[in-house]
Amino acid sequence: MSLSLTRRALLAGAATLAAPGIARAQRGRAASVTAAIYPGAWEEAFRETVAPALKRAQNVELEMQPLFAVDQIAKFAASRGVPPFDCFVLDPGPRITGIERGMYERFDATRLANRTALPGLLADEWGVGCAAQVVGIAYNPKKVPKPSGYADLFKDPWVSRLGITGFGTTFGTVSLIEIAKVFGGSETNIEPALAELKKVLPRIAAVGAPAAMPGLFQQGQCDVMYTNTQTVTTLRDRGVDIEFAVPETGATAFFTTLHIAKGSENIDAAYKYIDTVVSKGVQEALQKPPYNFVPVNKEVALGAGLPMRSLDEMARFVTHDWAKINPLRGAWIERFNREMAK
Template identity: 75%
Template sequence: MSLAFPRRALLAGAAALAAPLVMPRPLRAQKGGSLVATTYPGIWDDSFREIVAPAALKTKGVEVEFQALFAVDQIAKFAASRGAPPFDAFVLDPGPRITAIERGMFEPFDGKKLTTLPKLPPQLVDQWGAGCAAQVVGIAYNPKKVPKPGGWDDLLKEPWVSRLGLTGFGTTFGTVSLIELAKVFGGSETNVEPALAELKKVLPKIAAVGTPAAMPGLFQQGQCDVMYTNTQTVMALKDRGVDIEFATPRTGAVAFFTTLHIAKGSENVEAAYKYIDTVLSAPVQEALTRPPANLVPVNKDVPLSPNLPMKSLDEMSGFVTHDWAKINPLRGGWIERFNREMAK
């Protein structure tokens, strides 16, 4: 989309977002002391290549090759591989993780093989994989342009609505934000109709409608001054000198974890465990908390940034969470409807 026309820029679906990232040749999982792992495009990919890959080679003797793919495209690419996994390790948010579990895409996971296990919150390791980063979602705003919003419903009121950057259900943070907006107006995590109805009423006033990937740029350029997003994006923009702050809605911030998994049929399972152990090690986790990655660590030995809305991971137990087994069957329809009705 052209950033010059943000008000009604057409939202592409997740597949379209990933289209420019299609690899020029299919990568196949390597044998021996190497493996192919997925990362998310952008900051995740850059940071994992610069920090995780050298650490895995130095500390574990494992060579890692990365593929940058959005979560839904990891699922699609694996499904199309017909038993010959195109990579050895996934990185996924909660919705795609549930989909992959339901489709049998993971090797069983044994957390006891991780030397980092004692340093991780117990709930972050299960039979399918391990959490590698916490995500906290709320409202970002420019304190020099608008007052601090108090809740999700403020986004649809002045002075915020005319400075709002709106995006849809194509990301985890977008989905949970719109669910929370729906709840304020009587909806639920399976009923977003109230949010869509209220958005329709104020759509002509909204400053920008765009893809999730476009929102940080629109905010930085001043084409919107308030948006829903995660703390990682807020800190990344702040590092660039952008006037931006994170507001926790009165109903609470949203929390979820990004997780790592070993692909079903991988020929490099032991190397995959070493790779995951590297990502979860204190030195790597600490490095990933610094700019430009700004990830929220899960290793207990790594202190949290003072810019986060909590002082320890334990506080996240009181944050808002969602049941993605209920959300997943509905999300595709929500994406299609949002794109049809909001991005005109």
């Protein structure tokens, strides 16, 4: 017994002597956070801009998992309570799915140092907006006149230069809903849009996957399409002749949002990551080429190519109820792909 006590005493003494060194090492070691991120431009932007800012300001290392929104939802659902990442990045449809399935920690916006720089509508009990999206019509001003709205796309001279895509993205879904509304449909009834598209399908210039549309426009295979301002600005930066038109029924607005995954073991680092993303310096950097994000921080001046001078103006833009859209969207995607392929 005495030997055992002696060993305990020795171990305790060694731990006491080592504690200051361990504490110093822990203070110097960076925390880490793993964030799901959209592949492509988003991943590149966050790697080049957010990651170094997070390390510099908060001493937090950013690891990223490139995943589209539906893949984030699916991967979390398959994780059986062990989240594969700490933060989601989602558009409105998948965001609602995550809320309904209990995939997020409750969000406390007061933990963000930059909270007062965000419009009130951007933060709620589930997360916070990190980028604004504005959707309307893009056109080549050297090839076609400026369209006044979605109905013009089905007439000459626009219809023969029209490029369309389906419901696979948020911008595609909201555009087709707005087209349906012009022809008598609604947020949940897209039959009029599909009927009108079928009538003109032999005449339109291109049908493409969402990711292919900027390339088709740049190559001149189409000269008018529904899209977001980020795509328009990016193509203009490349020297493409392109302008953004706000439809007479109004531009559509939505926000891409960040959420902390339920069960995350890096809550503090996750808040620091989110706070860094919405900070003035990072938002300014993300707005610049080649990324062209629409900032959500009110202290950042909006770019000249946007159809509003302040984020407050987005309150009058068209929005949609994704709790109603989500149950229908899968069938819409399948039907568009089946009926509109050329």
